[in-house]
Amino acid sequence: MWALRGCRCLRAAWSWGGSRLARGATGGRQIDQNPEWQLEEQKPLPQKKVTMELLDHLERLALVDFRNWEGVERLEKAIQFADQLHEVNTEGIEPMDSVLENRCLYLRGDNITEGNCTKELLQNASQTAEEYFEAPPGNIPLPKLEERESFLQDSN
């Protein structure tokens, strides 16, 4: 599973010092011989239980289908894996939300440069009517949890 493979890579990369990432196979030169930061004792990762309500909420929002219990387990393992991020001490550090944070946001002049490609756009749509896209009616919310037949359908 991709999650296990990912785990191994992360551990290898964790011998960083002075914010330089290990270059994997070449090792050696790039790895700081006197790291400032040591990986702590590997604590057993806490089990994260996912409630039925949360599953229902996620299915409704993201329109994914977890299909069966294996899918739910995979979700739980993924959450566990991501929780490892909490090990890093981020006190007093501003969160970075974009790798572009030191870039200038380019400002475009207010000129008309695009448009008038109705035919091309409509080409992609399966249903059109007189230059309009045709969409299925309204937002039909998923039925309530109790009423749904397909929730975790293939579980035994």
Added chain:
Amino acid sequence: MAAPVSGGGRLCRLAWRRRAGALHSGAQPAALGREPGKVAAAQSGVAPWRAVVGLEVHAQISSNSKIFSGSQVQFTAPPNSLVSFFDASLPGTLPVLNRRCVEAAVMTGLALSCSINKKSLFDRKHYFYADLPAGYQITQQRLPIAVNGNLSYTLCVGAKQSQMVTKNVRIKQIQLEQDSGKSLHNDARSQTFIDLNRAGVGLMEVVMEPDMCCGEEAAAAVRELQLILQTLGSSQAIMAEGQLRVDANVSVHHPGESYGVRTEVKNINSLRFLARAVDYEIQRQIEELENGGTILNETRAFDYKLGCTIPMRDKEGKQDYRFMPEPNLPPLILYDAKSLPANIDDQQVVNIDWIQERLPDLPSVKRVRLVEQYGILPEHSFTLLNEDGLMELFEDVVRETQMNPKKVIGWVISELLGHLKQYDLTVKESPVNSLSLADLLNLLERGVISSSAAKQVLEELWKGEGKTPLQIVKEKRLELIQNQRELDQICQAVMEGHQEEVMEIKAGNKKVLNKLIGLVQRATQRRADPILVKQILEKKLSQ
């Protein structure tokens, strides 16, 4: 709102009471109990309610192209013709921020006394709807471009709507965001058609704190915001074209208790409907709570035909928008005179101070200037600014005429505007322009015609046949009789023909004089100046 609450008072002293049968009879619900303490005797001894109204106003930015793409912004166009690949969210497209939209938001923020955030961030707000092709809207949730502002607006209160009261509403924030496309429903055939021309147009969302307490205040605040936006030019703010959309958050509570559950009312497309929708929702919530029910935190749509709010099927339950930072847009950095970097392209810099210096006079400033410059009343200057183009017309007339502005205003508002309203015309569509009106007022000022004759001339001018006031006066022989001797003779004739009345006046009954004046007017076909006639008659009677 009897006690004039000026400036700082945030919660208004309006006490709401349920009006028995108001909603069911289909009558217009009205805010009763405006005078705190004056309660309709028929009401049961239920504690008063206080209503709290907050508004979220979306104003379409007036620009040539959309906020993140180069397609055109235009209200009417063939469907899906003003759509770029980015607007249709085809893979491989990226947003590029339009400079004009940033400037518009900064102008609006400065005009509303907001602090402009020199660094603001863009986020994605996720929800599924057919008119949102990307499945998310780019907005500014964490750190918007402007925060903590203030909007002052005026309410006309009192019996004749002549007393002006100033109120304030705090502006929580202004953020830049994208508009969604338009969906047209054909419910009969269960079809929905999507037109993406509007998708991606720049919007400024102005979030107002819940400092308002009724529909009238909400409408007045939005009207003032509309005028400000139109003066700045950052948005044309025409509600009928969807350039200004308002969502109202309404809740009720007893004074002293915490705020109640709020509902959101959408689909309001005029100021009048805004006031009605808010008032209806307040009454509905009061009725519901007094009947022992509860208010759901839901979204309701305003049905303008029925004059009521109904729950919206699509928006059940609380939405989780899964906000996340927009990864394709770095933070937006704005500069001022101090922080301006030395060698940077002018095109890439938005200088807050530069924009501040070039802000035009806001409506509130213009109103004060009109009062000071022309000596007119505050409510007159309010009316002048409320009608598009009326202020310019008034100033043009004042410039062209010798009449005192204080008298001109009467003619502009009562007569000209009165006629415009009667025929449902805008100032621009007026058949009488400022020059014609100025000519007419000059004739009146010089004593060539009387006031009632002037009104007759205005009626004629309204027909728009291209005649000048002077021509009409001559045609209809409306000139006042200037010849003293002629007047004298007519007065004498009237007196001789009505000896009884003359006796009565001489005996001391002065009121009968008016009858004689009336008779003279009839004899002269209303071409006599009543003041002059009175003088002549009085002189004769005393002889």
